[in-house]
Amino acid sequence: MGKGKGKKDIIRLERESVIAVIKPRLIMTLTNLIEQSSDRTEFLKLCKRVEYTIRAWYLLQFEDLMQLYSLFDPVHGAQRLEQQKLDDEEIDVLEQNFLMYLFQVMEKSNFKIANNEEIEVAASGQYLLRLPIVVDESKLDNRLLKKYFEGHPTEDIPDFADKYVIFRRGIGLDKTTGWFFMEKVDIIIARFWKYLLQITKLDKFFKKPTPKKRDSESHTDEDDFFVERIRLENMELSVQTLLLKNTIQEPTFERIIVVYRQATTDEDGSERGIHIKHFKNIPMADLEIVLPEKKNPGLTPMDWLSFIGSAVVGLVAVITSIETTKVDLWVMFAILSTVIGYCAKTYFRLLFFSSSCLSILVLREIDERSVFHYRE
Numbered sequence: 001m002g003k004g005k006g007k008k009d010i011i012r013l014e015r016e017s018v019i020a021v022i023k024p025r026l027i028m029t030l031t032n033l034i035e036q037s038s039d040r041t042e043f044l045k046l047c048k049r050v051e052y053t054i055r056a057w058y059l060l061q062f063e064d065l066m067q068l069y070s071l072f073d074p075v076h077g078a079q080r081l082e083q084q085k086l087d088d089e090e091i092d093v094l095e096q097n098f099l100m101y102l103f104q105v106m107e108k109s110n111f112k113i114a115n116n117e118e119i120e121v122a123a124s125g126q127y128l129l130r131l132p133i134v135v136d137e138s139k140l141d142n143r144l145l146k147k148y149f150e151g152h153p154t155e156d157i158p159d160f161a162d163k164y165v166i167f168r169r170g171i172g173l174d175k176t177t178g179w180f181f182m183e184k185v186d187i188i189i190a191r192f193w194k195y196l197l198q199i200t201k202l203d204k205f206f207k208k209p210t211p212k213k214r215d216s217e218s219h220t221d222e223d224d225f226f227v228e229r230i231r232l233e234n235m236e237l238s239v240q241t242l243l244l245k246n247t248i249q250e251p252t253f254e255r256i257i258v259v260y261r262q263a264t265t266d267e268d269g270s271e272r273g274i275h276i277k278h279f280k281n282i283p284m285a286d287l288e289i290v291l292p293e294k295k296n297p298g299l300t301p302m303d304w305l306s307f308i309g310s311a312v313v314g315l316v317a318v319i320t321s322i323e324t325t326k327v328d329l330w331v332m333f334a335i336l337s338t339v340i341g342y343c344a345k346t347y348f349r350l351l352f353f354s355s356s357c358l359s360i361l362v363l364r365e366i367d368e369r370s371v372f373h374y375r376e
Contacts, residue, residue: 061104116159166258188237256287
């Protein structure tokens with residue numbers, strides 16, 4: 001097992017405002033506290049009435065919500081809007097009403113909007129996802145959610161809230177044991193690259209702002225709790241440890257719902273579809289996997305090593321052929337074309353492999369295209 005390197009990576013998390021408990025167990029526990037059998041019967045009737053009242057409220061809200069969402073469904077919504085023959089102002093009112101109902105249901109269902117601090121904490125580490133992922137903001141609409149938050153001021157919303165919103169609920173813990181050979185090689189290469197930058201004094205040009213950590217030194221709430229992150233980045237890695245199994249650990253968001261709208265691409269019309277995606281058990285450090293409209297991921301350090309290695313081998317072959325044979329421009333052109341073509345093939349093959357891995361991870365984690373979940 002890998003040894004820890006330096007201090008433990010401890011993050012502070014906000015405790016959930018609800019206590020997860022099975023409903024029948026709660027009812028039976030409270031019922032057993034009542035002495036008279038007649039009172040227990042009346043109490044059970046009261047519990048049923050409360051349950052039916054809550055179910056009726058959610059049912060009404062859900063029907064209104066789904067009726068509105070049918071107009072903004074990314075697949076069939078445009079056709080239904082055309083059938084209704086509504087003008088732009090009426091559609092604007094309907095979509096704002098839909099968002100109002102949606103945010104109310106999310107609040108009643110104990111979902112919270114992920115804020116900047118939570119996003120920074122999540123992005124400060126890596127877990128299983130090791131592809132550099134960036135959102136293509138040019139493909140996202142920035143008017144729908146901006147208009148909603150202007151009419152419904154909300155505290156502590158993230159900087160990207162005008163383009164997409166991430167709701168989260170529930171905190172879990174994920175542990176994974178494996179060899180992580182490629183991941184370890186990537187980290188060793190990254191550390192070596194960082195060392196080269198330090199000794200050449202070039203690291204100051206590549207420094208990134210350090211995210212704020214929610215640790216014990218910051219303002220602590222009594223309801224907060226602490227979770228340890230066990231990551232490969234904090235372990236001492238060497239050639240010997242490449243062949244050892246390691247266990248890594250990361251807190252997870254049990255439920256995540258992402259809401260966004262794609263940018264308008266048709267000059268003759270405007271995009272009205274609202275996308276709602278639901279994810280389960282997403283590690284905080286892999287939160288990038290739920291981001292909408294992701295750009296094709298870049299290359300990892302191991303990919304760059306393979307690419308540069310191919311280029312070096314090709315250049316060595318060219319130089320060797322020049323020294324051993326009589327220089328011929330056509331031969332030189334053929335050799336250089338072969339080397340450049342091979343390097344391009346290697347680069348795009350690695351890029352395609354990274355995109356394929358990202359697609360597999362997304363399909364593995366996504367639950368449904370459009371879904372609403374409620375907690376009673």
